[in-house]
Amino acid sequence: MAVYTDIDDATLSAFLDEYDLGPPLAFKGIAEGVQNSNFLLETRKGRYILTVFEKRTRRDDLPFFMGMMAHLAAKDFPAPLPVPAKDGNPLRTIHGKSAVICTFLQGMSPRRPSHEQCRELGQALGRFHVALADFRMRRPNDLSLPAWPKLWEGRASAADALSPGLASQIDGDMEFLKSNWPKALPGGAIHADMFPDNTFFLDGKLSGVIDFYFACSDFLAYDIAVCLNAWCFERRGEFNLTKGRALISGYETVRRLEPRERSALPILCRGAAMRFFLTRLVDLAATPKDALVKPHNPLDYAERLGFHRQAKSPEDYGA
Amino acid sequence: MAVYTDIDDATLSAFLDEYDLGPPLAFKGIAEGVQNSNFLLETRKGRYILTVFEKRTRRDDLPFFMGMMAHLAAKDFPAPLPVPAKDGNPLRTIHGKSAVICTFLQGMSPRRPSHEQCRELGQALGRFHVALADFRMRRPNDLSLPAWPKLWEGRASAADALSPGLASQIDGDMEFLKSNWPKALPGGAIHADMFPDNTFFLDGKLSGVIDFYFACSDFLAYDIAVCLNAWCFERRGEFNLTKGRALISGYETVRRLEPRERSALPILCRGAAMRFFLTRLVDLAATPKDALVKPHNPLDYAERLGFHRQAKSPEDYGA
Numbered sequence: 001m002a003v004y005t006d007i008d009d010a011t012l013s014a015f016l017d018e019y020d021l022g023p024p025l026a027f028k029g030i031a032e033g034v035q036n037s038n039f040l041l042e043t044r045k046g047r048y049i050l051t052v053f054e055k056r057t058r059r060d061d062l063p064f065f066m067g068m069m070a071h072l073a074a075k076d077f078p079a080p081l082p083v084p085a086k087d088g089n090p091l092r093t094i095h096g097k098s099a100v101i102c103t104f105l106q107g108m109s110p111r112r113p114s115h116e117q118c119r120e121l122g123q124a125l126g127r128f129h130v131a132l133a134d135f136r137m138r139r140p141n142d143l144s145l146p147a148w149p150k151l152w153e154g155r156a157s158a159a160d161a162l163s164p165g166l167a168s169q170i171d172g173d174m175e176f177l178k179s180n181w182p183k184a185l186p187g188g189a190i191h192a193d194m195f196p197d198n199t200f201f202l203d204g205k206l207s208g209v210i211d212f213y214f215a216c217s218d219f220l221a222y223d224i225a226v227c228l229n230a231w232c233f234e235r236r237g238e239f240n241l242t243k244g245r246a247l248i249s250g251y252e253t254v255r256r257l258e259p260r261e262r263s264a265l266p267i268l269c270r271g272a273a274m275r276f277f278l279t280r281l282v283d284l285a286a287t288p289k290d291a292l293v294k295p296h297n298p299l300d301y302a303e304r305l306g307f308h309r310q311a312k313s314p315e316d317y318g319a
Numbered sequence: 320m321a322v323y324t325d326i327d328d329a330t331l332s333a334f335l336d337e338y339d340l341g342p343p344l345a346f347k348g349i350a351e352g353v354q355n356s357n358f359l360l361e362t363r364k365g366r367y368i369l370t371v372f373e374k375r376t377r378r379d380d381l382p383f384f385m386g387m388m389a390h391l392a393a394k395d396f397p398a399p400l401p402v403p404a405k406d407g408n409p410l411r412t413i414h415g416k417s418a419v420i421c422t423f424l425q426g427m428s429p430r431r432p433s434h435e436q437c438r439e440l441g442q443a444l445g446r447f448h449v450a451l452a453d454f455r456m457r458r459p460n461d462l463s464l465p466a467w468p469k470l471w472e473g474r475a476s477a478a479d480a481l482s483p484g485l486a487s488q489i490d491g492d493m494e495f496l497k498s499n500w501p502k503a504l505p506g507g508a509i510h511a512d513m514f515p516d517n518t519f520f521l522d523g524k525l526s527g528v529i530d531f532y533f534a535c536s537d538f539l540a541y542d543i544a545v546c547l548n549a550w551c552f553e554r555r556g557e558f559n560l561t562k563g564r565a566l567i568s569g570y571e572t573v574r575r576l577e578p579r580e581r582s583a584l585p586i587l588c589r590g591a592a593m594r595f596f597l598t599r600l601v602d603l604a605a606t607p608k609d610a611l612v613k614p615h616n617p618l619d620y621a622e623r624l625g626f627h628r629q630a631k632s633p634e635d636y637g638a
Contacts, residue, residue: 008430025425025521028359029350040347040359042425106344106361111327202344 005037005052005095015094018085019101021045035213040104047104048083052097057213059098064139065212066090066100068132068189073103075131078200078208080105105208107200117201118231118243122250124206125194125227129220130255132189141192141216143275145181148174151278158285162299170277173305177271182219182264190223191215195230221261224251225268228317229276229304237303239311244318262314269317270308277301324356324371324414334413337404338420340364354532359423366423367402371416376532378417383458384531385409385419387451387508392422394450397519397527399424424527426519436520437550437562441569443525444513444546448539449574451508460511460535462594464500467493470597477600481618489596492624496590501538501583509542510534514549540580543570544587547636548595548623556622558630563637581633588636589627596620 007015012024026042030049037052053062070090072079080102082090092099110117152174156167191198193214200208224247232243251257280298287295311317326334331343345361349368356371372381389409391398399421401409411418429436471493475486510517512533519527543566551562570576599617606614630636 009427010430012427023522024427026423026519027427030359031348031350040349104345108328108331108343108346111329200345 004054005097007039007050007052007094011094015092015099016043018087018092019083020086021048021083021101032210041101048101049080049104050099050101052094052099053213054097057098061139061213062091062098062100064137065215067137068135068215069102069212071135072128072131077127077131078105078206079212080208080210105200105210107202107207109197109199110201111196112235113196113231113243115240115243115246116204117206119246119250120201120204120206121194121199121227121231122224122247123253124199124209124250125191125223126251126254128191128194128209129188129223135189137189139216141190141218141222143192143214143279144218144222145177145271148177148274148278151282155278155281155285158281159298159302163302166302169302169305169309170274173270173274173309177267177274180267181271182260182267185219185221185261185264186258187217187219189215190218190220192218192223192226194223194227219261219264219268220255221257221264222268222272224248224257225265225272226275228265228269229272229301232318233300233304233307237300237307239307239317241316241318246318248317248319257319262319265314265317265319266308266311269311270305273301273304273308277305323373324416326358326369326371326413330413334411334418335362337406337411338402339405340367340402340420351529360420367420368399368423369418369420371413371418372532373416376417380458380532381410381417381419383456384534386456387454387534388421388531390454391447391450396446396450397424397525398531399527399529424519424529426521426526428516428518429520430515431554432515432550432562434559434562434565435523438565438569439520439523439525440513440518440546440550441543441566442572443518443528443569444510444542445570445573447510447513447528448507448542454508456508458535460509460537460541462511462533462598463537463541464496464590467496467593467597470601474597474600474604477604478617478621482621485621488621488624488628489593492589492593492628496586496593499586500590501579501586504538504540504580504583505577506536506538508534509537509539511537511542511545513542513546538580538583538587539574540576540583541587541591543567543576544584544591545594547584547588548591548620551637552619552623552626556619556626558626558636560635560637565637567636567638576638581638584633584636584638585627585630588630589624592620592623592627596624 021043022045024043028040030038030040032038035056036054039050041048041050066082069079069082073081083101084090090100159166159170198211228244232240234240277298280296284295340362341364347359349357349359351357354375355373358369360367360369385401388398388401392400402420403409409419478485478489517530551559553559596617599615603614
């Protein structure tokens with residue numbers, strides 16, 4: 001839940017004067033997204049989401065995110081389209097913070113994705129990568145391998161407090177990842193956070209992907225690894241092989257994996273689990289105990305790391 | 320900001336099966352209301368607000384609120400209409416809590432109401448009272464005179480901590496209110512919480528009134544007193560006489576005040592300020608310091624009490 005910035009009617013009216021959208025007919029803060037403040041906005045022209053970027057999103061990164069969304073929308077991928085203001089620029093300022101108005105996408109986020117939804121998601125991820133093949137902007141993945149030791153530093157006792165013995169396992173994972181991380185794989189623009197709550201479905205079909213604010217340039221197969229972690233594990237920590245197969249075969253209906261990408265899946269999955277374990281551990285420490293925003297449990301990703309440690313081959317993931 | 324109850328897609332689908340609204344096209348938690356959880360819901364039939372009642376709203380009171388809203392909507396007053404489920408009852412249960420789906424109202428809540436908006440609000444309040452003149456359900460006002468000593472008990476030091484000397488002034492107000500509170504005035508169904516953020520405006524006209532969960536049976540003029548407190552004071556605590564005149568004359572274009580109602584306005588305003596001072600004081604003590612819900616400042620209403628203490632006559636309020 002996130003509405004960190006308060007926008008009154010006078011501020012909104014002045015802000016909308018910079019656009020050709022007409023006056024507001026409705027405006028409500030919504031509980032979507034954890035990093036930024038989001039508002040549902042309606043005018044006679046249609047419905048939109050106004051996002052105000054809070055401190056965790058860097059201003060310099062915004063043109064990359066805007067460019068990616070506009071590129072995808074131009075290719076008929078169901079991504080929100082940043083709406084240009086009268087001067088042609090979709091990036092504005094409100095209360096001194098960067099802000100953007102994007103088109104509204106219909107649909108519902110799945111809570112417990114079915115294997116059909118995993119197939120659909122895999123296919124959408126393939127279309128996403130293909131649509132961005134000619135996207136020219138670059139942004140390094142600042143939450144990949146080089147960032148992990150810094151995130152981990154000083155957190156061993158926090159990890160052991162969650163689960164005794166976890167810290168030494170994480171140390172081992174860190175060593176393994178550092179020694180075995182792939183050097184060269186097909187790369188490009190990735191979403192890097194395509195979790196179920198960042199997708200919408202309507203009538204069984206994927207109708208939207210949102211929240212591009214971790215998007216970056218990295219190995220395409222790393223995006224698959226993020227999704228295998230986020231979509232294919234069950235509540236008690238088991239990997240659902242049927243869902244993994246559905247996700248990967250869905251992807252391959254659009255873009256074939258190269259043999260080296262396929263072989264790299266186990267290590268990429270382990271790395272992706274490490275990334276979310278670490279950021280959740282950091283967020284847990286940073287969140288006051290009685291805050292209304294509930295931090296995600298890092299242990300979910302510690303469990304996934306456990307699976308990845310014993311996984312031997314791409315077949316263990318359904319590839 | 321308030322989304323206390325988490326509703327996943329499977330729960331929502333099962334819940335909507337009880338209605339003739341079709342499947343959900345969009346569903347988002349919204350930051351409206353502090354007491355209950357609210358969600359924007361869209362289906363092919365239209366847009367709605369799903370409210371889940373949290374513990375502060377008593378289940379036994381819900382039929383009164385539902386009846387009032389349905390009565391108002393039937394008289395073309397712009398109130399949300401509770402949508403009946405297939406069995407004809409708009410009151411349902413979700414996750415063991417009472418819940419209702421109401422129609423969506425367009426418009427924007429004014430932050431700093433203009434005197435035109437005060438006139439419009441006064442007129443709407445008059446229409447509200449007239450529309451409910453034949454509403455037969457009753458609910459006592461459980462936040463009126465008899466409730467205040469209980470709310471105040473044990474809070475003198477909290478009041479003095481906010482402003483030294485405030486506690487003895489409140490004691491004096493309590494005595495005065497007890498001795499002078501009117502015994503008999505025209506009564507009926509009142510909203511009792513028609514603050515600017517519970518109203519919507521479109522093109523300068525009032526387009527909606529929401530949040531009926533303090534509505535009750537009381538003196539009609541007490542509703543005016545609540546509005547004079549909520550709409551006609553400026554940021555630094557001054558009463559804006561132009562706004563007060565606009566509100567009262569707007570009301571009287573629909574329903575004339577009787578002389579005894581007019582004379583009672585100063586004491587009713589003082590009582591209404593006491594009610595909101597006390598509940599804000601209670602809420603302040605109950606809210607954890609780092610919670611995301613910011614409690615309202617009781618001092619705003621201590622300032623208003625200061626004005627009411629020195630006000631001599633209805634003319635001081637614009638009547």
